[in-house]
Amino acid sequence: MSVEPFPREGRPEFDAGFRRRFNTLLVWRRDVRRFRPDPLPDGAVERLIAAACLSPSVGLSEPWRFVLVEDAKRRTAIRQCFEACNQGALAGQSEDRAALYARLKLAGLDDAPVQLSVFCDRGTLQGHGLGCRTMPETLDYSVAIAIHTLWLAARAEGVGVGWVSILDPTRMTEILDVPAGWRFIAHLCIGYPQGEDDVPALQRAGWEQRQNPAQLLVRR
């Protein structure tokens, strides 16, 4: 129990006040790209990972693996990987969009004090394969969900997270020298954000806007 970030509470009643605050957490979470350089407090990363490990996983397989990237050479290699992939991404966009895209400053790789790569151990024996036979990709989904848990727990501490996906997964496993069978899911930049907002940065930048949820529901 000592590894959990908070003492356990008994059978909970979540009241309307909590639900409203939780919704506010969802509304003010952001994919952060601009960070202050201040370090996080000692133990913060471990506490966020402990929260992430409370996430659901298929068959209780807990396939999430966290790699704290501290080595300067590896950080440089990740930055180079991002730059190479970003060039390719720019080439795939129309000229107007490419200019906007370039301005979006897609990575906090230069400023965020913490960089955390997250992998899925596709070969884990934990969970004995339950629920994975017809859909092995549910292992990856479990890891994505754990990242989201970490993201929300961070936001509740005033800490921002930015998910970098413009990377080559195979190259990331090489750079970080992880065991064979680990599948790259995400590279996270973590630190205190320069600002807070309740509107996604991509929407503020005119890239895209959110849809009405009612349009995303069909009945069968």
Added chain:
Amino acid sequence: MSVEPFPREGRPEFDAGFRRRFNTLLVWRRDVRRFRPDPLPDGAVERLIAAACLSPSVGLSEPWRFVLVEDAKRRTAIRQCFEACNQGALAGQSEDRAALYARLKLAGLDDAPVQLSVFCDRGTLQGHGLGCRTMPETLDYSVAIAIHTLWLAARAEGVGVGWVSILDPTRMTEILDVPAGWRFIAHLCIGYPQGEDDVPALQRAGWEQRQNPAQLLVRR
């Protein structure tokens, strides 16, 4: 804004009390298999989907698509799909495990008042492909995260969610007659749970137990 489940609040401060309650939400969320048959209140499903739509998505692509399964014939076909896949899953387990597995009552398909399938629109133009070029699977991850948001929002209302993954994705797209290009991510059973617990059902049943989060972190 009217489609959002709660009125917007201004720039938030999340205090220690909120963080503790949020952690309690993570601890008491469960993958629910045993439901009471009572229906959810009118509008509850739409409210949960609106919360889910506050999730992050790659490039603000919002690729999540929700299919509320109401038709009795389609529900029966999904149950049959589960039974066929479950037989295959049983065959893949050792005899002891198979007996335990059979007792786990893996699906709430018979009792849950609400069944919601969730798909990823891999062909969406929303987001203009930002962040998806090297890792198109991030679209699927966005949907998995939206499911997790719905799950937490439901738990905060006292509503349980069970994720059924012992299904054939191709067959699910046929049964639910969804547009080409929609990829099946999850089938959710939703309703009031018969009980509450802070320990995963699979751990209580002796199937598997959680690991110490410290063992899932490496440094590079």
